[in-house]
Amino acid sequence: MIPSEFIDELLNKIDIVDVIEEFVPLKKSGANYMACCPFHKEKTPSFSVSPTKQFYHCFGCGVHGSAIGFIMEYQGLSFQEAVQFLADRIGITVPKQTGNSNPQAQKIHKQQQQTLEQTTAAAATYYQQQLKTSSRAQNYLQQRGLSDEIITHYGLGYAPDDWQALAKIFQPYPSNALVNSGMVIAKDERHYDRFRDRIMFPIRSTRGQIIGFGARIIENGEPKYLNSPETPLFDKGRNLYGLYEARAAIKEAQRVLVVEGYMDVVALAQFGLGYAVAALGTATTAEHIRLLMRQSDHIYFCFDGDTAGKKAAWRALENALPQLKDDKILHFLFLPAEHDPDSYVRSNGLKPFEDALVNQSLPLSAYFWQILTENINLDTQEGKAELIKTASPLLAQIRAPALSYLLRQELSQKVGIDEHNLAQLLGQEQPRQPAIKQKSYRLPQNTFRQPPVMSLAQKQIRALLINPQWAVYIELPEYLDLHGDYACLAALAERIQASVTPLNSGAVLELMRNTEFEPVIRQIIHDYLDSPDVMQPGNEDDCTTFKQGMQKLLDNLKTQQIDALKRKLQHGTLSADEKQLLLLLLSPSKMPSV
Known part of the structure; x- marks a missing residue:
């Protein structure tokens, strides 16, 4: 974990305007900066960035957050990756919150990482230079169209047919960095380059660093593809080829396509489809699925129609099941057995391929039942029993409430057993119909949505988000029954009061990330930050209104608790402690005021 104190420090040291302006052109508009929203298509700017609040908010689609949140959303990074991205930007080290953390060891590890990154970057530059001097390698790429x-966009290069070509740019040769980065193989006290006479495909992390290489042989030979080994930089199960290069196209298309090979990714980009990525010589992992879900709500897998392709698709589905979310949709497309994406697009063109992708691919649910039932006769009781046996352990892995409920409901219909009896048969709790929630943002533009009337607690939360310094006026005693929005307000104030540094709105939002109150706060921001004026700091009159609101809220809470205790008293269920509390609440002179 990253200490919360560091997050506060980071957000105080960076300027959200500078961060966002690297990706989105901003124009000054009053106290804020405006732009067309990068997260949905619009003609009139509704994306506002507040330098005083260090907070962004789109009044069109509702997306909002701190500088960390923007990098996560725009770059498709995890929280830790976004923090690292911003920390690297201003040259500070991200500490790790562990019981036995060793700052010196962390510094050494960071230096080793940087050395490996410099090594792979220098090798990539060398391979790119060698491509320019090799007519044979150039002819091969030209033949591939x-x-x-x-070639420049993906940084393709060429590794010469030389056992120690890298010795020309790395001295000494070999070095620990060359061996540890996988560029050089050590065997029987001899050292030689791993990649020789191959087209080189640099593999980048989500932050853009070159972490490894894929390499394709130019002529016939085995293996056709050769990848970097697992190294401190390169983890095949946690990275995807082409993702860094594809991010802008993914956001434009609002979907991401997963194919099987590097050349498929590059060839599709050549034909105008830039949102494809590929696994790195391994099956699609659970971490791949989580990474893909951070990029888009629509994830398409395209596999060859042969046995190997079908096996890879089912493996991807199995690994996806525990990661599924109700607002993410996975699709599966199988090409004719004689085609891969590269050959299909060359033969048929891009439009037929994208038509097939959108209109002929199967959503995960349809593919799931297709595979499970293709060799089962559901006209027999034995077939139904077999389907229950094979489907049940897979369905048990799905945590997405709506999808889980609907798939269990479909199993019930297929085998002719009602949901209650099926759940009893499997020794499981009967599935409950979930309350399907809409996402808290990305409403279609121009959608009319009348938010509910704000409660007093919601007004206070909104005011505190915009004016964190007002937390000093909040005191909600623990003996009061704090629940729902009241508990959220108390937790928000407590976290702000505990901070050793003044917090802006962006930092406050990060304080509540991954807490039980994050959805409440995001919903309030989405529903009630409906104009740039609302985001402006409050004046003295606003502060007085806030303090009066806190006193009224405290009075309401006391009244509610008194009424609840009186009801218990009438039923004779009041404990001794509760009697003392009731007497305390009924004695106004003993009650604290705001």
């Missing part, structure tokens, strides 16, 4: 623009 790749333009100079695509």
Whole structure:
């Protein structure tokens, strides 16, 4: 974990305007900056960035957050990756919150990481230079139809047919960095380059660092593809080829396509489809699924129609089940057995391929039942029993409430057993119909949505988010029954009061990330930050209104608790402690005021 104190420090040291302006052109508009929202299409700017609040908010689609949140959303990074991205930007080290953390060891580890990154970056530059001097490698890429623009975009290069070509740029050769980065193989006290006479495909992390390579042989030979080994930089199960290069296209298309090979990714980009990525010589892992879900709500898998392709698709589905979310949709497309995406697009063109992708791919649920029932006769009781046996352990892995409920309901219909009896048969709790929630943002533009009337507690939460310094006026005694929005307000104030540094709105939002109150706060921001004026700091009159609101809220809470205790008293269920509390609440002179 990253200490919360560091998050506060980071958000105090960076300027959200500078961060966002690297990706989105901003224009000054009053106290704030405005732009067309990068997260949905619009013609009139509704994306507002507040330098005083260090907070962004789109009044069109409702997306909002701190500088960390923007990098997570725009770059498709995890929280830790976004923090690292911003920390690297201003040259500070991210500490790790562990019981036996060793700052010196962390510093050494960071230096080793940087050395490996410098090594792979230098190798990539060398391979790119070698491509320019190798007519044979250039002819191969031209035959594959790749333009100079695509070659440059993906940083393709060529590893010479030389056992120690890297010795020309790395001295000493070998070095620990060359061996540890996987660029050089050590065997029987000899050292030689791993990659020789191959087209080189640099593999980048989500932050853009080159962490490894994929390499394709130019002529016939085995293996056709060769990848970097697992290294301190390179984890095949946690990275995807082409993701860094595809991010802008993914956001434009609002979908991401997963194919099987590097050349598929590059060839599709050559034909104008830039939102494809590929696994790195391994099956699609659970971490891949989580990474993909951070990029888009629509994830498409395209596999060859042969046995190997079908096996890979089912493996991807199995690994996806525990990661599924109700607002994410996975699709599966199988090409004719004689085609891969590269050959299909060359033969048929891009439009038929994208038409097939959108209109012929199967959503996960349809593919799930297709595979499970293809060799089962559901006209027999034995077939139904077999389906229950095979489907049940897979369904048990799904945590997405709505999808889980609907798939269990479909199993019930297929086998002719009602949901209650099926759950009893499997020794499981009967599935409950979930309350399907809409996402807290990304409403279609121009959608009319009348938010509910704000409660007093919600007004106080909104005011505190915009004016964190007002937390000093909040005191909600523990003996009061704090629940729902009241508990959220108390937790928010407590976290702000505990901070050793003044907090802006962006930092406050990060304080509540991954807490039980985060959804409440995000909903309030979404529903009630409906104009740039609302985001402006409050004046003295606003502060007086806030303090009066806190006193009224405290009075309401006391009244509610008194009424609840009186009801218990009437029923004779009041404990001794509760009697003392009731007497305390009924004695106004003993009650604290705001």
